[in-house]
């Protein structure tokens with residue numbers, strides 16, 4: 265019934281997952297000094313680093329990462345600010361039980377620097393998306409989205425902070441739906457049994 269969380273950095277989504285009381289078996293990172301690893305360890309969660317720099321090829325890095333994941337036999341693998349592109353083979357290994365959170369309303373602004381790009385595009389609505397991972401970067405069946413209005417005086421930092429607060433609400437919710445067996449995918453569309461809202465809209469500052 266457990267989750268393995270993969271991070272690369274500060275780990276605030278990972279902390280939100282822990283604080284929601286979800287069963288996290290381990291937190292793994294490709295960055296040995298990721299701040300989030302220390303935060304997880306402080307909370308008594310098993311942590312491991314699998315550094316991509318210590319593995320000469322992506323295949324070897326991913327094999328080492330998969331071995332570390334599989335030792336926990338998790339039901340679900342959650343990418344939480346994990347900033348390595350994963351191969352189609354790795355994604356296939358965890359098909360249907362690999363989730364990601366992305367800081368935009370996908371399919372808009374896949375990739376990096378989402379808040380800067382949202383501002384540059386002049387969008388009036390922005391947010392985040394939790395989705396199942398497929399081989400195509402930042403695509404895959406959408407589980408839940410959280411949206412907020414872009415304010416005239418927003419900069420990338422203010423927008424990022426407001427989106428991050430919503431990330432912390434919706435990611436634990438999506439993981440819980442999965443563990444409770446409530447997610448159904450039909451024709452690439454995710455539905456939540458029991459009709460829980462798959463859109464959160466917040467116009468609070």
Ligand code: GAR
Pocket residue numbers: 271272273274275276277278300344345346347365366367375392402428431
């Ligand atoms: C989050 O905003 C997450 O959505 C984003 O990285 C940040 C990690 O923050 N993920 C991606 O951009 C993945 N494409 P955190 O380490 O504090 O959770």
